[in-house]
Amino acid sequence: MHRELAVSFAVLVIVLVGFACVRDVPYAPEGVLVVSQEQQSSWVRNFNPLTTAAAARWPTLAGIYEPLLVFNSVHAEHVPWLAVSYEWREDNRVLRIITRDGVLWSDGRPFTARDVAFTFGLIDSHPALDRNGVWGFLSGVHAVDDRTVDFHFERVFIPGFDEIVAQTIVPEHIWSDIEDPVTFPNENPVATGPFTEVRLFRNQVYELGRNPRYWQEGLPRVEALRFPAYPSNDRANLALVFDEVDWAGNFVPAIDRVFVKRRPEHHHYWFPLTGSTIFLYANTTRAPFDDVRVRKALSMAINRDLLVEVALFRYSRPAEVTGLSDVFASWPKPEIAEEANWARYDRARANALLDEAGLGRGADGTRHLPDGTPLKYEILTVSGWSDWVRASQVIARDLGALGIDASVRTYDFSAWFQLVLEGRFDMTLGWSFEGPTPYVFYRWLMSATTVKPEGETSTGNWHRYGSVAADEALEAFESEADPVAQRQLGLELQRIFVTEAPAIPLYPNPSWAEYNTSRFEGFPSEEQPYADPSPNKFGRGETLLVLTSLTPRRRP
Amino acid sequence: MRYILRRLGFYLLAAWAALTLNFFLPRLMPGDPAAALFARFRGRLGPEAMQALRETFGLTEAPLISQYFTYLGHVLKGDFGISVAYFPSPVLEVIGTGLVWTIFLAGTAVIVSFTIGTLLGVVSAWWRRGLIDTWLPSTLVFIGAFPYFWLAMVVLYVLGFTLGWFPLGHAYGDDMTPGFSATFLADVVRHAVLPIATVVLVTLGGWLLSMRNTMIAVLGSDYVNLARAKGLSPWRVVMRYAARNALLPSVTGFGMALGFVLGGSLLTEIVFSYPGQGYLLVQAVRNQDYPLMQGIFLVITLAVLGANLLVDFVYLWLDPRTRGSA
Numbered sequence: 001m002h003r004e005l006a007v008s009f010a011v012l013v014i015v016l017v018g019f020a021c022v023r024d025v026p027y028a029p030e031g032v033l034v035v036s037q038e039q040q041s042s043w044v045r046n047f048n049p050l051t052t053a054a055a056a057r058w059p060t061l062a063g064i065y066e067p068l069l070v071f072n073s074v075h076a077e078h079v080p081w082l083a084v085s086y087e088w089r090e091d092n093r094v095l096r097i098i099t100r101d102g103v104l105w106s107d108g109r110p111f112t113a114r115d116v117a118f119t120f121g122l123i124d125s126h127p128a129l130d131r132n133g134v135w136g137f138l139s140g141v142h143a144v145d146d147r148t149v150d151f152h153f154e155r156v157f158i159p160g161f162d163e164i165v166a167q168t169i170v171p172e173h174i175w176s177d178i179e180d181p182v183t184f185p186n187e188n189p190v191a192t193g194p195f196t197e198v199r200l201f202r203n204q205v206y207e208l209g210r211n212p213r214y215w216q217e218g219l220p221r222v223e224a225l226r227f228p229a230y231p232s233n234d235r236a237n238l239a240l241v242f243d244e245v246d247w248a249g250n251f252v253p254a255i256d257r258v259f260v261k262r263r264p265e266h267h268h269y270w271f272p273l274t275g276s277t278i279f280l281y282a283n284t285t286r287a288p289f290d291d292v293r294v295r296k297a298l299s300m301a302i303n304r305d306l307l308v309e310v311a312l313f314r315y316s317r318p319a320e321v322t323g324l325s326d327v328f329a330s331w332p333k334p335e336i337a338e339e340a341n342w343a344r345y346d347r348a349r350a351n352a353l354l355d356e357a358g359l360g361r362g363a364d365g366t367r368h369l370p371d372g373t374p375l376k377y378e379i380l381t382v383s384g385w386s387d388w389v390r391a392s393q394v395i396a397r398d399l400g401a402l403g404i405d406a407s408v409r410t411y412d413f414s415a416w417f418q419l420v421l422e423g424r425f426d427m428t429l430g431w432s433f434e435g436p437t438p439y440v441f442y443r444w445l446m447s448a449t450t451v452k453p454e455g456e457t458s459t460g461n462w463h464r465y466g467s468v469a470a471d472e473a474l475e476a477f478e479s480e481a482d483p484v485a486q487r488q489l490g491l492e493l494q495r496i497f498v499t500e501a502p503a504i505p506l507y508p509n510p511s512w513a514e515y516n517t518s519r520f521e522g523f524p525s526e527e528q529p530y531a532d533p534s535p536n537k538f539g540r541g542e543t544l545l546v547l548t549s550l551t552p553r554r555r556p
Numbered sequence: 557m558r559y560i561l562r563r564l565g566f567y568l569l570a571a572w573a574a575l576t577l578n579f580f581l582p583r584l585m586p587g588d589p590a591a592a593l594f595a596r597f598r599g600r601l602g603p604e605a606m607q608a609l610r611e612t613f614g615l616t617e618a619p620l621i622s623q624y625f626t627y628l629g630h631v632l633k634g635d636f637g638i639s640v641a642y643f644p645s646p647v648l649e650v651i652g653t654g655l656v657w658t659i660f661l662a663g664t665a666v667i668v669s670f671t672i673g674t675l676l677g678v679v680s681a682w683w684r685r686g687l688i689d690t691w692l693p694s695t696l697v698f699i700g701a702f703p704y705f706w707l708a709m710v711v712l713y714v715l716g717f718t719l720g721w722f723p724l725g726h727a728y729g730d731d732m733t734p735g736f737s738a739t740f741l742a743d744v745v746r747h748a749v750l751p752i753a754t755v756v757l758v759t760l761g762g763w764l765l766s767m768r769n770t771m772i773a774v775l776g777s778d779y780v781n782l783a784r785a786k787g788l789s790p791w792r793v794v795m796r797y798a799a800r801n802a803l804l805p806s807v808t809g810f811g812m813a814l815g816f817v818l819g820g821s822l823l824t825e826i827v828f829s830y831p832g833q834g835y836l837l838v839q840a841v842r843n844q845d846y847p848l849m850q851g852i853f854l855v856i857t858l859a860v861l862g863a864n865l866l867v868d869f870v871y872l873w874l875d876p877r878t879r880g881s882a
Contacts, residue, residue, distance in 0.1 A: 041829065041830070041836070042831040044642040044645045044650070044653075046643070046644065048644075052593060052605075052608070052612050055642075055644065127611045128612040130607075131601070131608050133608070185644055203831055204727065204728075229726075229831065230829055231826050231829050231835050232826050235829050239724075413592075414586050414587030414592060414844060415587070417586075418591070440602060444603060459606045
């Protein structure tokens, strides 16, 4: 969606590159980091960390408030934060978490395990706050003492750990008096994070000052965060190019030419491939996509090298046959024989597979089902998402060469999403679900427990594929607390995915991050990959790692 | 008086029809606010979140017709609900943030453009084939034919970036404290110059042409000839006899334009990062924010109806014939 105006921006860029204009830029005061993550024309003062993620201002989830553990997606590990350690007890039915000592709320009251128990209790009584669905597997949360909290599980469900530790914690002494925590705008937050003081709030700009009582000694070194309101991606990009913004998470077309070249010593970007993988989903309840050979053939027909070049300015790479993004770079990979790799571009083998599946070619070269119906399909995509539209065009052309009459059909976003949710499509582009382990990712790609009949809304598994083997592995995963054994099960899940080809991975999405080192240093980079560099990675607290690592440069 | 009452009755009916459409049209769109928000995260939010989102936005399964009556009841009480896109701000508050700036920006632009355009139309019709008549209409139509988006970008680039004469966006400087101080007002004007100028530039041609064409027709009519024959001063002939009558179609257009002002000049607001109503409307549609959409549509409807009412009254004054039917 933030790509809609990319074309018009590109036009402007051509004009920009021709000139090198010097301009008097109104810099933010020294030590104030200017961030652009949300695109709004005016700000609404909402710092409620419990309601839907998009409602509250960006720093609320990871900056003002903090989760129990931070997930570092570059190293694929949890970093102790408000919690310092955890252990599984009573046959993995109880998770005991030890909270950090010496943490103060920004109003000076101590943070304790009771705040944690209170937060989870609040979510229990307000289902609208249960963003991660934790009360689908929990039965009770109790503080044992000021530093210990026990999570009692309804059933053994190890992956629930990731959702529990990602929860932002609110102070009991404030929130116990709030009548309706769902619509509470929390205008003056009391929190544990590095930036808690609202120094300024206007509809075009707001500033968050540092928390004077932050538990990490001497941090943050950044004095305040400033957020100017930019209503569009173009406008935010221009601000970035002209040094008005220090840190951003936008899509920038042709970034080397547009951004880096202007000031190579300070303009940097790093796009690690830690986003969700983009898939081509074929509806597996409809013939011939119920045949694994057909799905593999479709996949082998796609020239992914061309696709990432045409659709994504080469910001990504062709997906691996397991579909996993670089978040799982440290997880073991199965040995896959050359001929079993159906993510490799091989039109001859694709043709052979379709012949074998009994989809012969008619007189005009178009293939047809055994009953004579020609293979004529639409690939659904969203109008205005230019990367997806271009990717679909590449796919349609490649499938055409295979004898499948595929055409691209763009829909308005909502219309498209409804068709996808209800499974009323032959082929569509779509994203996949992120998580610290491959459990969530594979569950929504191939678990029979997530399959709903066509016409009924299904929030995941849109292609409606159920695998018995996958369900066994996923079930084993649910009760496996040992990280080493988990990785073995991850291996098993990858093998099942490669054998059954439930969906066709195209490319992992990059995590967008641009930064300007003229005023601050210490951003994650390819040379110093200490965390994901993108301000968009706030769901599991990762931006906290960056905010606490930045240092202002002293002006000469 | 009967005329006025009849008009008022008509407007009441129109308002009700608009309220009803405002309710049903957004709901005919596929999808719902929860799905829209969920999908905005493209996989960064787990499938479990969807249920929580539905709960948050209070999406009910109640039949549409009963929802409709609840909505009517709330509107009569002045309760427009809570915005989804700007959760949890009440709709009225959200609209309030944009409304002032939109009225100022688009209102000024329409008035300036109408005044200058109409005057230029009069001038070019009177001195036909003169220097102004030869060059101005064609130039303005030429400029007006450019896509506004592009034109605004170029103006912003040249005057904002390269020359640095004007700020790049927003309604006032980030370091300003809003208030009725001279420096603040000067800053607001400085920020408004480019957006207003671009809008005026592309709309001027329309006003000019419409005025010029009716003027030419009116100038050829018998009563204008009579006025000239009587030896009245040219100024009096132009202003009192010709322009006043030629103004009627333009006044209708002006009323409409004034009404649509509250819809916001979407492109202007996006290019110049102006915190107005048009951008709010786009956000509302994108997020399937029913309450906000209803609120904004209602404001637009009321504004259009109000402007029309005003035009009706102006007609009474401008055109004595309408008074006869009253």
